[in-house]
Amino acid sequence: MTPVITALLGADGSVLGDVEVLTRRNRRAVDVVPRAGADVEHVADALVAAYPGHRVGVLDAPAVADRLVARGGVPARVRFVMDVDLTDVAVPAAVSGVVIAPMDAGRTLEYGIVSTRAYPPDHPDHEPSDATAAAAAATLDRLVRGEALGPWLAEASFHAVDGSAGDERVVGLIVVSEIARSVAHAGGPWVTDVFVDPGDAGRGVGRALIGATMVALARSGRTSLGLAVTAGNPARRLYESLGFVIGQDVRNVDLPDQAGGSTSSSAYAVSERR
Secondary structure (H helix, E strand, C coil), rough: CCCHHHHHCCCCEEEEEEEEEEEECEEEEEEEHHHHHHHCCHHHHHHHHHCCCCCEEEEEEHHHHHHHHHHCCCCEEEEEEEEEEEECCCCCCCCCCCEEEECHHHHHHHHHHHHHCCCCCCCCCCCCCCCCCCHHHHHHHHHHHCCCCCCCCCCHHHEEEECCCCCCCEEEEEEEEEECCCCCCCCCCEEEEECCCCHHHHCHHHHHHHHHHHHHHHHCCCCCCEEECCCCCCHHHHHHHCCCCEEEEEEEEEECCCCCCCCCCCCCCCCCCC
């Protein structure tokens, strides 16, 4: 998928930043990187005028996000883009009773059931459109078909099953896609989803899944892996312990359909997994 990147122009025709038009579910969205030295007020004015009704992700420019809120935007998800260097990767420790195996595209409904348990309504990454197992499975099917973010990397996507009861119960999943270069990331392997059944939290399943992906990518010659984590998601500590480092701060603001809307919140909420 080739990103659509355009220049954000001010009223006088000056270039204020770079904007990427995004396809995220059924939501109109853009990410913007303001140019160094660009006037915050002018950037906010240009975004409100050009992208009414869009979710705007502002990269590494919190002052611009704040100005959008002051103009009637509603604060949404804050996410951190993280990357890990794969040049020196250790084989993850085994988890007692759990087998890490390649993700099976025919088991998305099983994965969807676990996903709904992993992302309850109070979770930072809960997505209302994925609130049922069937809906979550449909999202996973789109990822497998490469219709959401980019081609599915089957060789780097794994599930975790607990065979101790003899039924190979799915307890976790990691899905990896190949994303194109964008204003937010250099492109390459990307964790589009990773989750563990809450009943199996604390066993090291998440660490084993991510570790398996890192090893598989490193063995194939890949040098980095990226992901995005929502502010407030405790999984960030796990990612950091595995060597992921924050590259960018992205603040999302939902702009009103018309300029001049009223602000409904002063604190950033959290929603929408990538």
